[in-house]
Amino acid sequence: MNSTEIIGFTAAILTTAAFLPQVYKTWKTRDVSSLSLPMLLLFFVGIVAWLIYGFLKDSPSMILANSITVVSAFLLIYFKITYGKK
């Protein structure tokens, strides 16, 4: 792995790690009151665009980070729709 991708993977691990506790907290507490569905949808589409961009720029770091984050964002949308009904 070259030095550029070492920095990229460091970034990928740090920003992904910072996002996962939100998913865990939402899953455990089922409190989705502070989550905005339009914002989650914007974010989800944005992450999909970053993922496509990662493939176009031939960036393993971006593909890794955004593949994990797209699943996290999808789960938050699912929680918001499911738990928000109550």
Added chain:
Amino acid sequence: MNSTEIIGFTAAILTTAAFLPQVYKTWKTRDVSSLSLPMLLLFFVGIVAWLIYGFLKDSPSMILANSITVVSAFLLIYFKITYGKK
């Protein structure tokens, strides 16, 4: 601008736009109880790494997005330290 950067800028606008309401909400409400300082610090270092990566990959989209987000993350850390004291 080529098609790769059009996708990148779309991603940059969407994910940055999804993050700004959190900064605004925290600034208005001064409620930092649900923000974790270690997580914010991890996220901040991660964004700095993405910014360096953006320069190394010669990616205008990543440089734009992460320049804005690094300021947002810094503000959240500042709010957490300042408002968290009360």
